[in-house]
Every structure is written in structure tokens, then in C-alpha cells.
Amino acid sequence: xxxxxxxxxxxxxxxxxxxxxxxxxxxxxxxxxxxxxxxxxxxxxxxxxxxxxxxxxxxxxxxxxxxxxxxxxxxxxxxxxxxxxxxxxxxxxxxxxxxxxxxxxxxxxxxxxxxxxxxxxxxxxxxxxxxxxxxxxxxxxxxxxxxxxxxxxxxxxxxxxxxxxxxxxxxxxxxxxxxxxxxxxxxxxxxxxxxxxxxxxxxxxxxxxxxxxxxxxxxxxxxxxxxxxxxxxxxxxxxxxxxxxxxxxxxxxxxxxxxxxxxxxxxxxxxxxxxxxxxxxxxxxxxxxxxxxxxxxxxxxxxxxxxxxxxxxxxxxxxxxxxxxxxxxxxxxxxxxxxxxxxxxxxxxxxxxxxxxxxxxxxxxxxxxxxxxxxxxxxxxxxxxxxxxxxxxxxxxxxxxxxxxxxxxxxxxxxxxxxxxxxxxxxxxxxxxxxxxxxxxxxxxxxxxxxxxxxxxxxxxxxxxxxxxxxxxxxxxxxxxxxxxxxxxxxxxx
Ligand code: SF4
Numbered sequence: 001x002x003x004x005x006x007x008x009x010x011x012x013x014x015x016x017x018x019x020x021x022x023x024x025x026x027x028x029x030x031x032x033x034x035x036x037x038x039x040x041x042x043x044x045x046x047x048x049x050x051x052x053x054x055x056x057x058x059x060x061x062x063x064x065x066x067x068x069x070x071x072x073x074x075x076x077x078x079x080x081x082x083x084x085x086x087x088x089x090x091x092x093x094x095x096x097x098x099x100x101x102x103x104x105x106x107x108x109x110x111x112x113x114x115x116x117x118x119x120x121x122x123x124x125x126x127x128x129x130x131x132x133x134x135x136x137x138x139x140x141x142x143x144x145x146x147x148x149x150x151x152x153x154x155x156x157x158x159x160x161x162x163x164x165x166x167x168x169x170x171x172x173x174x175x176x177x178x179x180x181x182x183x184x185x186x187x188x189x190x191x192x193x194x195x196x197x198x199x200x201x202x203x204x205x206x207x208x209x210x211x212x213x214x215x216x217x218x219x220x221x222x223x224x225x226x227x228x229x230x231x232x233x234x235x236x237x238x239x240x241x242x243x244x245x246x247x248x249x250x251x252x253x254x255x256x257x258x259x260x261x262x263x264x265x266x267x268x269x270x271x272x273x274x275x276x277x278x279x280x281x282x283x284x285x286x287x288x289x290x291x292x293x294x295x296x297x298x299x300x301x302x303x304x305x306x307x308x309x310x311x312x313x314x315x316x317x318x319x320x321x322x323x324x325x326x327x328x329x330x331x332x333x334x335x336x337x338x339x340x341x342x343x344x345x346x347x348x349x350x351x352x353x354x355x356x357x358x359x360x361x362x363x364x365x366x367x368x369x370x371x372x373x374x375x376x377x378x379x380x381x382x383x384x385x386x387x388x389x390x391x392x393x394x395x396x397x398x399x400x401x402x403x404x405x406x407x408x409x410x411x412x413x414x415x416x417x418x419x420x421x422x423x424x425x426x427x428x429x430x431x432x433x434x435x436x437x438x439x440x441x442x443x444x445x446x447x448x449x450x451x452x453x454x455x456x457x458x459x460x461x462x463x464x465x466x467x468x469x470x471x472x473x474x475x476x477x478x479x480x481x482x483x484x485x486x487x488x489x490x491x492x493x494x
């Protein structure tokens with residue numbers, strides 16, 4: 001099957017319904033004119049009931065919802081009913097159920113917290129995920145463990161915020177990379193960028209002081225922050241730590257082992273950065289070459305041992321399941337080597353081939369060969385990660401899903417007890433205000449006791465960001481001060 005025809009009498013639901021189809025059929029072409037498989041959705045109302053009907057050939061699926069007057073709640077009910085009607089029809093026609101059921105575009109843990117806040121017991125909250133959204137028992141139990149690990153960490157103090165600093169430079173481009181990052185050797189802009197960042201940090205600090213808010217955690221991400229020079233990174237950190245004193249946690253992603261050396265690590269120690277990441281992604285040299293990482297497995301081990309030797313006691317390692325050419329045995333080897341090294345936390349990603357990545361280009365545009373693990377293979381690797389990491393004393397503490405992920409799976413952060421990263425929990429669960437600086441960074445501000453989240457995205461283009469940093473600071477102020485709700489409003493619901 002190469003294409004699907006989808007029609008609906010509610011245009012706003014079209015992208016949501018496409019997401020449900022892609023849960024079953026992957027990144028398939030969907031249009032309104034013709035297709036190998038056809039679906040027609042109709043929304044109607046009778047008395048106090050909304051009816052969502054989906055038809056495909058002689059199959060039909062119907063879901064209803066109770067009419068309500070709150071516009072936000074109305075949208076949510078209609079969307080859930082329509083998506084579930086389509087999901088049930090697809091499940092019936094194709095004979096399988098994706099692991100995360102009909103959930104798209106929502107953090108699964110949010111549904112648990114939503115049910116708990118309505119007074120449901122943890123068991124009832126979890127049962128709702130299986131009964132209403134067809135989430136598998138295995139995924140529900142994973143969510144249960146995550147909610148347990150987040151206890152006491154999920155809701156930060158009201159008068160706090162987290163700070164995110166984006167460094168959009170890297171040393172070379174990985175094939176799967178979809179981040180807004182530029183090769184540092186090709187850019188003459190790093191000094192000007194650092195100056196713009198510091199200006200944005202000053203402006204943010206001034207605003208936070210006026211609002212009486214204090215920093216809880218700081219996070220420097222990218223790109224690869226350690227791709228810029230030691231002096232440049234030190235200037236950023238010095239400014240940030242002086243302007244925002246007292247953070248309980250500072251993380252710097254030192255992701256690429258080929259950017260880590262004694263000088264950089266010593267500066268990070270001197271700046272009292274407690275948490276860093278050293279990311280193997282895979283411990284197979286052949287895979288690293290295929291995905292363009294430009295470093296070897298041994299480079300990762302060397303960088304990690306150097307960080308240990310220099311006194312880092314909180315190190316994260318990122319791994320990716322279902323990388324091109326990798327089998328379950330390759331992934332097992334990566335897991336075993338990681339566990340041997342014993343970092344405090346391990347983040348396991350399922351490969352997501354995003355449209356802006358070179359890998360997507362190789363696969364779809366150029367039609368190149370790519371033997372990525374199929375859905376079952378990816379599923380086996382993700383299961384293996386959970387079993388082996390939990391067996392070694394790690395516990396899952398946050399989870400997120402993205403589009404285009406191998407096997408429709410998830411990314412999971414595992415940590416040893418006491419090493420869950422506060423920034424990751426607050427940011428992924430959207431329970432913490434995030435003041436973000438840098439090109440492409442997105443400030444997220446929470447209002448009305450978490451019912452409303454406003455976003456202020458910065459420009460992604462580095463030159464434009466540098467040229468227009470004043471304007472971006474003003475835009476951010478307007479969002480944080482809630483003046484006009486001018487920017488993108490996110491009211492996440494399913
Ligand atoms: S290390 Fe990260 S930011 Fe750099 S190219 Fe690879 S995926 Fe992109």
C-alpha cells in the first residue's frame with residue numbers, strides 16, 4: 001500500500017486523523033483525492049450527543065461524546081472520540097494494535113496525572129489507558145514505574161523556573177540529526193553568538209528578578225555545547241551562573257566524545273557543573289561510521305573515563321535503538337558496555353528519522369538502501385533495554401514520544417536512584433516554567449495552574465538570531481508577562 005485517501009467534514013481534525021493512520025501505516029502519503037485505502041470521517045450532533053463516524057468500504061466505526069459548552073473541553077472530547085473511532089476501524093481492518101494504542105500528540109504520563117487529579121486511584125488511572133486508549137499492559141506498567149520515580153519531583157515550587165541555554169554548533173553532522181545545528185568549523189559566528197546569548201541571559205535575569213522567581217536547574221544543550229571553544233563556553237557559563245545563582249542542578253551536554261578533552265572538563269568542574277552527558281549512541285564502530293559520528297567506541301570510553309578521573313559523579317549516556325544496520329545482538333553489546341561503565345543515567349532513544357535529517361533524504365529522496373530494524377526488531381531492543389537496565393539498578397524516570405519513531409515506540413530516561421535529572425522531568429512533563437535562550441530555543445511559560453502553556457520560540461537561523469536578539473527579548477517578556485497572548489498557545493489535549 002502506498003497511499004491513503006482521507007476525508008472529513010471537520011478540517012481541523014485532519015492532521016489528528018492522519019497521525020492515527022500513521023500509527024498503523026508509517027510515513028505514508030495521505031490525501032483527499034485518491035488512495036489504496038479510503039477513510040471518511042463525519043462529525044454530527046443530535047441532542048446532547050456528538051457522534052464521530054468513520055467509514056472504510058463496508059466497515060464502520062462509531063464513537064460518541066457528551067456535548068459540553070467549554071470550547072477547550074469540547075475540542076478535546078470530539079478529538080478523542082474521532083481518533084478512537086478511526087483507531088478501532090484500523091485495528092479491526094489490519095488486525096494489530098500499536099503498543100501505545102491510539103495515543104498521539106500527548107505525553108502518556110499526563111493522562112495518569114489528569115486522572116489522579118480527578119480523584120482516581122493509581123490503578124484506575126492506569127486502567128483507563130488500556131480501556132479507553134488501548135495502551136498495552138507493558139507500556140502501562142512502564143508508566144506506573146515512571147510516575148513512582150517522579151514522586152516529589154514532578155511539581156517544582158511555584159516561584160521557580162528552569163533555564164535552558166542552546167548552543168547550536170556541532171563538530172560534524174550525524175546522518176539522523178534534525179537539530180538546528182551548524183558545523184562549528186564552518187561558522188564564523190560563534191563569538192557573536194556567545195555575545196547575543198549573554199545579552200539574552202541578562203535580559204532574562206532582569207525579568208526573573210522583577211517577578212521574584214528563582215532558578216531551580218540549568219541545562220546547556222545543543223547541538224553540542226562542548227563543540228565551541230573552552231573560553232566561549234566558560235563565558236556563557238560564568239554569565240549564567242552569576243546572573244542566576246543558586247541552581248540545584250547544572251547539566252552540560254558534552255554529547256560528542258570527540259569534543260571532550262582535559263581542558264574542557266577542567267573548566268566544567270571549575271564552574272561546578274555537576275551533570276554532563278557523554279553519548280556513545282552505539283558501541284559499534286561500523287554503526288558509528290554509517291551514521292557519521294566521526295568518533296570510535298573507544299573514544300567514548302576514553303572520554304568517559306577521563307570525566308570520571310576528573311571527578312564527575314553524575315554522567316548520562318544516550319543510546320539509540322534501531323540504528324541502520326544494527327541487530328538485537330549489536331544493541332545488546334552496546335547496552336552491556338554501557339552497564340559495565342556504569343553511568344548514573346542512561347537515555348534510550350528509538351531512532352526517529354525526521355524529515356530534516358540526511359538519513360531521511362538518503363532513504364526517501366535518493367531511495368538508498370537502509371536496513372533499519374523493523375517494528376518488531378525495534379520493540380525487542382527497547383524491551384531488552386528495560387530488562388537489562390532495570391536489572392542493573394536503573395529505573396525509568398521520564399518518557400517522551402516523537403513522530404517517525406522506529407516501531408512507534410518511545411524514548412526513556414533511566415537513572416540510578418537519586419540521579420533523576422530535574423530539568424528533564426520538568427521539561428518533558430511540562431510542569432515547570434522554562435526560560436530558554438539561544439537560536440531556536442523555546443521559552444515555555446505555565447499559567448492558570450498548568451491549564452495554559454504559552455511558548456516564545458526564538459528564531460532558528462543563527463545570523464537572524466544574533467541580529468534580532470533585542471526584539472526576541474521583548475517578545476519573550478510579553479509572553480512571560482502575559483501581555484496579549486500573542487504567540488503560539490499550546491493547550492495540549494488528545
Ligand atoms: S551530535 Fe547531536 S547535534 Fe551534533 S550532529 Fe549529531 S545529533 Fe546533531
